[in-house]
Amino acid sequence: MAKPLSNTVDKGAANRGALVSDFTRQLVPILPLLVLIVVFLIWPIVNVAIMAFEDNYGNFTFDNFVVASQGVYAQAFGNSISLGIYSALLASIPGAVFAYIIESRGSEFLKRIINSATSVLANSGGVPLAFMFIAAFGAEGSATVLLKAIGLDIYAGGFTLFSYWGLVLVYCFFQIPIMVLVFSPAVQALRREWTEAARSLGASKWQYWRHVGFPLLFPSFSASFLLLFASAFSAYATARAMTVGTIALVPLMIGTLIDGNVIVDQFNLGKALAIGMVLVTALAMVPYLLIQRRVARWQK
Amino acid sequence: MKRLGFKLPSAGLFIAVLLAGVFVLLPLGSASEYSFRTPALGPGTYGWDNYAWFVSQPDFGTFITLSLLLAAVAAGITLLVLVPTVVWLNLRGQKLRPLMEFLTLLPLVIPVVALAIGAQTSLPVELQSNQYSLSFFYFVLALPYTYRTLDIGIRAIPLKTLSEAARSLGASQIKVIALVLAPVVRGAVIASVFLTIALSLGEFTLTSLLHWQTFTTWVTVISQSNILGAIALSVFTIVAAFALLLVVGLVSIRTKRRQVTEE
Amino acid sequence: MRFKRFAAAAVAVVAAAGMSLTFAAPSQAAINYCKVTDLQSSANGMNGLVAAAKKEGVLNVITLPRDWANYGEAMDLFSKAFGIKINDDNPDGSSAYELQTIATATADKQPDVVDIGVSALNSVTGPGRPSIFANYKVQNFADIPAEWKDAGGAWYGDYNGIIAIAYDSSVSPAPKKISDLTNAAYKGQVALGGDPSAAQEAFMSVFAAAIAKGGSVTNIQPGIDFFKTLKQNGNFTSVLANGANYVSGAYKISLSWNFNAPGAIASAKAAGKTLKYVIPSDVALQGTPYIQAINKKAPHCAAARLWEEFIYSENKGKTSDKITAADKKLPGQALFNTILGGQNIFVSGGATPITVKAMTKKGLLIKAPAGLDVPKSAKLVMPSPDNQAAGKSLVTSQWPNL
The missing domain is CATH 3.40.190.10 (Periplasmic binding protein-like II)
Known part of the structure; x- marks a missing residue:
């Protein structure tokens, strides 16, 4: 039996229900987090976003956005979006399988090792990351030399680390750990009882995955996929160290426009590109939310 | 820990760990080979010289301590603010989840250089002049990972059922969170705290753009004309962060065991 | 709501702990x-x-x-x-x-x-x-x-400085001019120290290449085309030219300001490499x-x-x-x-x-480091700020598709 006192929250809420919308009521407890996000992220960015609508003299204009959606900038958006998708595709599946294997078979000790390692690796990037791969797979890298010794010359077929696909490969070094890290809790939540229940009801492996495992994991998988997309879409330092700008990518252009030594004609173009990145992310949320809704219905 | 899914051949685990080991150690090992080179003693010789060099730098300890402190504060914010919020969202904030998912993706896609400019033009000077403001930025930058890790971990647990059961037994809301829900979401909480710490220890771009000196920015200053020393420092940073988190993780397994036996 | 208060208090505690710390006041001189x-x-x-x-x-x-x-x-x-x-x-x-x-x-x-x-x-x-x-x-x-x-x-x-060719002592034959860089012996060895649309040194390197290949301070196009050729024949690699990447053998030749030479040579030596610099004999591009x-x-x-x-x-x-x-x-x-x-x-x-x-x-000049003399045959040029602005917009639109 519920004690009347501890139930006041719900009762009060129900009484006010007619006056206060569900949404606002749900909003109150997350205010501390919202405040931090607003102060340390949204407010600063809004200040920058306003500048995206200004010309060099502070007058209102759409010109920055017009330029940002044309020519080499449009191409950069295309490249960055495809890089995000390929990288997410390539990293999500091995990451998910690895997470599943570790969570289902690994000892507690192994899990801690994996957990610590993935936390660190997920945050690797930039010049040091590029260097690690150069040290291994560069023209004189240890792996290259090793493979050559057993008769496999990876540079014979025109391979180069410093290209679009080279980036996709190097990004795996932080993308797969991100996937493992974010997806593991979902696998952990696949409770043993469900497997056993399914088994005792005579479900085959295929049936279990089709009706229990997959539907339960899919929302988490798509949430992780979206994160991987955003992560590769926006990666900056590693790409800069490996391409010196020879591939059109939005984050590189923003860096050049806002922080380059070569000063640009349109001061605020870089800010317009930054807003463009936020818009692409918002658009990427749409298919994601549709999938989530679909799955929610399916689970019922 | 008992296994969760259908039986997997233990070879599967072995192969997975082996592949992951190669995947991580090949680049890391190749880089560290350079960090042990001692050209002063002749080609092909190895030693700890490059590591001894940075450890002997006068500010080494100061900046490590500072970075650890900032990371600890950021981890504290994750624990005190983010964890309760995600639990709440899963209990009865369902409608807000799409909004939160979008908001927590933003730190990843907003270019840090733009964030730095915005922060300096818009935040009060008192806030900007306080070095602990960095911890708040680290917390926000870690959100894309920490929020998802927590949300995914908590999402699949029947929180509502658990908390209602506890409450019907007379537990208060805080007690429900502290005693019933916290242990269940433990794995996801540890992962998110780890992520915050790792990100805080390694963050360079924003720290530098906001003109602060931490371990990472100090590293770039001192290693400017010492190529092998710089490589040694980056290897050290990765390995030390891993070791630190591993120790924290192992301690948490122990305390968990103790709790279990006490109960 | 107890939960809300709990969370809000938590934020307050963390914030207070952070904010109470030092604020360094700028120091002040006695005379202004x-x-x-x-x-x-x-x-x-x-x-x-x-x-x-x-x-x-x-x-x-x-x-x-x-x-x-x-x-x-x-x-x-x-x-x-x-x-x-x-x-x-x-x-x-x-x-x-x-x-x-x-x-x-x-x-x-x-x-x-x-x-x-x-x-x-x-x-x-x-x-x-x-x-x-x-x-x-x-x-x-x-x-x-x-x-x-x-x-x-x-x-x-x-x-100011002049664009020089930096190369590892193992490179054979030693490059003497920018147009040498197409030599098939330099496959995968030529790099730049940055993105020319962002970094001045890399940008001026493209200018130098332009002048070496028949362009001028008002025509940077031959320079972009030159790097395109180098990329196509596999000589140019888009790795960032920096100390660590050089030591790892990711590239062996780069274009760089002559005033980076003494420092870079010393750093390379400490890492066990012999780096050399030469002012190209076809162009001495002054920044x-x-x-x-x-x-x-x-x-x-x-x-x-x-x-x-x-x-x-x-x-x-x-x-x-x-x-x-x-x-x-x-x-x-x-x-x-x-x-x-x-x-x-x-x-x-x-x-x-x-x-x-x-x-x-x-008579106050001290001796400059040896080996960085400007060859007599080299054309000495300096693109003006206006030349640079014009060249930059071409580089910005073409470099990403090199």
Whole structure:
């Protein structure tokens, strides 16, 4: 039996229900987090976003956005979006399988090792990351030399680390750990009882995955996929160290426009590109939310 | 820990760990080979010289301590603010989840250089002049990972059922969170705290753009004309962060065991 | 709602713990050196300036790499001789970062002095714009050519460089001119130190290639085409040319300012590599001088002015490793006369100091590092800021599709 006192929250809420919308009521407890996000992220960015609508003299204009959606900038958006998708595709599946294997078979000790390692690796990037791969797979890298010794010359077929696909490969070094890290809790939540229940009801492996495992994991998988997309879409330092700008990518252009030594004609173009990145992310949320809704219905 | 899914051949685990080991150690090992080179003693010789060099730098300890402190504060914010919020969202904030998912993706896609400019033009000077403001930025930058890790971990647990059961037994809301829900979401909480710490220890771009000196920015200053020393420092940073988190993780397994036996 | 209060209290606790910590107030000089516009009109001369700067004890510089034009020695010498601690904010940062910092950083983090590119200068100066720099004429102001200084002393050029070819000693045959770089022996070995649409050194390298291949200061296209050819024949690799990548063998040849040579050669040697520099025999591309200026918001006004006097000093004198305890006790003017001047430190770093003509006349130039002589056959050119602006828009649109 519920004690009347501890139930006041719900009762009060129900009484006010007619006056206060569900949404606002749900909003109150997350205010501390919202405040931090607003102060340390949204407010600063809004200040920058306003500048995206200004010309060099502070007058209102759409010109920055017009330029940002044309020519080499449009191409950069295309490249960055495809890089995000390929990288997410390539990293999500091995990451998910690895997470599943570790969570289902690994000892507690192994899990801690994996957990610590993935936390660190997920945050690797930039010049040091590029260097690690150069040290291994560069023209004189240890792996290259090793493979050559057993008769496999990876540079014979025109391979180069410093290209679009080279980036996709190097990004795996932080993308797969991100996937493992974010997806593991979902696998952990696949409770043993469900497997056993399914088994005792005579479900085959295929049936279990089709009706229990997959539907339960899919929302988490798509949430992780979206994160991987955003992560590769926006990666900056590693790409800069490996391409010196020879591939059109939005984050590189923003860096050049806002922080380059070569000063640009349109001061605020870089800010317009930054807003463009936020818009692409918002658009990427749409298919994601549709999938989530679909799955929610399916689970019922 | 008992296994969760259908039986997997233990070879599967072995192969997975082996592949992951190669995947991580090949680049890391190749880089560290350079960090042990001692050209002063002749080609092909190895030693700890490059590591001894940075450890002997006068500010080494100061900046490590500072970075650890900032990371600890950021981890504290994750624990005190983010964890309760995600639990709440899963209990009865369902409608807000799409909004939160979008908001927590933003730190990843907003270019840090733009964030730095915005922060300096818009935040009060008192806030900007306080070095602990960095911890708040680290917390926000870690959100894309920490929020998802927590949300995914908590999402699949029947929180509502658990908390209602506890409450019907007379537990208060805080007690429900502290005693019933916290242990269940433990794995996801540890992962998110780890992520915050790792990100805080390694963050360079924003720290530098906001003109602060931490371990990472100090590293770039001192290693400017010492190529092998710089490589040694980056290897050290990765390995030390891993070791630190591993120790924290192992301690948490122990305390968990103790709790279990006490109960 | 108990839960809400719990979370809110948590935020408050964390925030309070953070906010109660130190706030460093900018130090203040006894005499207001922020208003001093030259040393001649200042009552105490160099002795007073040195004393005031020593009292401030700190100098904030920004984006000065140690290997760059021997800035490492300049900072060490200044710091050691005058007992002034130097904070170097973001040594690998750009000119845009310097200007951004002046525009946005809080008072205590403002740089005292900047060293920026000409195009960055042009973005903040011009008719009708309030100056962000303090007027100060160094003692050798007259020795700076008129086209490279502001008549009022708001800014002045300090040094410039020439694009050189840097190569590993193992490269065979040794490259002598830029057009040599198409040689099939250099497969996968040629790199640049940055993105030409963002980094000045890489941008000027493309300009150098343009002139070597029949272009001019008004026509950078042959330079872009040259790198396109190098990429197609596999010689150009888009790895970032930096110390670690060089040591790992990811590239062996790069184009670089000659004033990076002494530092880079020493760093490479410490890592077990032999790096060589040569000025290409087909083109000696001179960069426009970098620009020194004192920030109007400088937190250390005396130290900032002393730094400029030091940078424009043409003295021959002691380097940082030769300074003795007795030297440090000398009165300001005597101490200043004892140490090697900034213009000569640039010379020892391989750069051309802005006062080179006056110094040659006075016989004050020290010996430049060997091996960086400009070959007689090389065309000596310097793209003007306008040439650079025109070239830049071509590079911005074409480089990403190289």
